Amino acid sequence: MKVAVVGATGLVGKVILQLLEERNFPVTELLPVASARSLGKSITFRNIEYKIQSVDDAIAASPDLAIFSAGGSTSLRYAQAFAERQCIVIDNSSAWRMDKTKPLVVASVNDHHISNEHYIIANPNCSTMQLMVPLAPLHKAFQIKRLVISTYQSFTGTGKQAVDQYEYEKANQTYNSEIAAYPHKIFANCIPHCGDFGDDGYTTEETKLVNETRKILDDPSIQITATAVRVPVFGGHSEAVNIEFEKAYDLEQVLDILKSTPEVILQNEAENNLYPMPLNAYETDPVYVGRIRRDHSIQNGLNMWVVADNLRKGAATNTIQIAENLLQSGRLPK
């Protein structure tokens, strides 16, 4: 199978290449694509060196699968050209997520949204992604009425520039606007500003959580409000989630559902100081859930804490899982 990875030199792109290798995805020809800045460089995949190529060269090579992780504008500009050649595109950017004609898919949650006429499949935003894994089965059981989400998002979610900013500030203890991805120092700080501000005062990350959750869970009636915060943390995004269900629940039922949900690992033992933390989620695929407790201030309320490696399940892992499912269903050649 000919596979193009657009954004192969980026943070998510690198994890995608690593996972294609780790999970033995049947790539017979790799087309690593990056910006003009990287032309002439190479990357190593399965001990073979591949030269970075341009998007146009990759389109001309007519791959079977193109995985995009190079920002929204690159996806908007080039994804259709791949799709027109019957190449399936799995896109990590926000370009197509809210397009009614494109499915927005969390593997194991709503794979059924993909049908044979879909050539562009959107991968959700990292914060939404990890949340859907434990929320989907709880929604099915007790019907979510309202969600209040507070995120503590790793700077790695912003990409290479943010990592460079963090490393610079750690070494020099000073902010340098010339290289910064953020308008403030991220080292030893928390920035309540993820993405861009909209007219209503919410940031794009907060709005994505609202809109993408409704689309994935197929339920526009869920009331959602969010605050997204960037934190100087490697390894994963953390989320404090307050849920109000329509139906009454029993805490044991919630725990049983989460225990039997694939990809969820319960870390819910207060007596042993066991709860999810990004340090432990780092470089792993599951979504970790803990601090599960009843919200005594409302009827049918529940609080929990959800952590996952934002570059793995929040981005690259889900992309590969979607591709694996397409392979299983025969849409990609074995």
Ligand code: A2P
């Ligand atoms: P490059 O390394 O040449 O800049 P990150 O999200 O970590 O910042 O990475 C973004 C990825 O998207 C990088 O691989 C980057 O390549 C790639 N990229 C950015 N702009 C383009 C473009 N116009 N065409 C192809 N790849 C691009």
